[in-house]
Amino acid sequence: MLRVLGRAASINVRKVLWTCAEIELDFEREDWGAGFKPTDAPEFLALNPNAMVPVIQDGDFTLWESNSIIRYLATRYGQAALYPTQAHARARVDQWIDWQASDLNRAWSYAFMSLVRQSPAHQDAQALRAGCAEWSRYMQILERQLAATGAYVAGDTFTLADIPIGLSVHRWFETPFEHPHLPAVSDYYERLSERPGFRLHGRNGTP
Structure with a gap:
């Protein structure tokens, strides 16, 4: 069975848990990170330096x-609708995943x-005002994309x-x-919020 190391409140752990829910993949999770087993322990560093x-x-x-x-799990266990195999469709999905990590996250x-x-x-x-303005700017980019697709970030399907x-x-x-x-x-x-995986691991999770 898949083993997931990380506390459930972490936004990055929740990506993995939600992906598992979407592909109906069973897993065992262990609490590591703030408030739990320390990630600077030698046994954890051996897994992730x-x-x-x-x-x-x-x-x-x-x-x-x-x-x-999440890319690995979708590729190995998921369906093509979640992570397309066709090059153009997959690149569009990857584009928005990378945008979230490199631009929206920083904002x-x-x-x-x-x-x-x-x-x-x-x-x-002053830094807080600037941060809120920058975050809002990137969210307006997302707003325009969602208005264009009318559904999901990479197109008309999840x-x-x-x-x-x-x-x-x-x-x-x-x-x-x-x-x-x-x-x-x-x-x-x-x-x-109509998706059980998001209700369980997204909307009801800790911010």
Whole structure:
């Protein structure tokens, strides 16, 4: 059985858990990370030298990095609708997965640490205003994409790209600041909420 190492509250662990739900893949999860077994323990570092969750073990195969993990699981156990095999369709899915990691993630970092985590190191008012504005700018990019597709981020069907994007949208709505009106994003959030995997591992998870 697939072994998932990481606390369920982690947004990156939740990517893996939601993917498992979508492909109906059984797993065993162990709590590692903040408040649980330390990721700087030698036995964890032997699996991931970055000391970060999640890590999976699939038989004798070990993998870290959440987006690599969900791609692997979808490729090995999923259906083509989730992660297409056709080059153009797969590239579109990968584009939005990578955008979430490289652009959207960075945009919400300061605001999330300030307003949700209440980090003392992230309480500069000017930096917070700039962070909220930058986050809103990237969410408006997502708004335009969702308005164009009328459904999901990579097109008219749910794909692997909607898992990291959907979790980021949940974080957007759960972070307390004045959000611009984004009707396509709101509709998308409710559309995702019809999926049992998102209700279990996304919307009801800790931001």
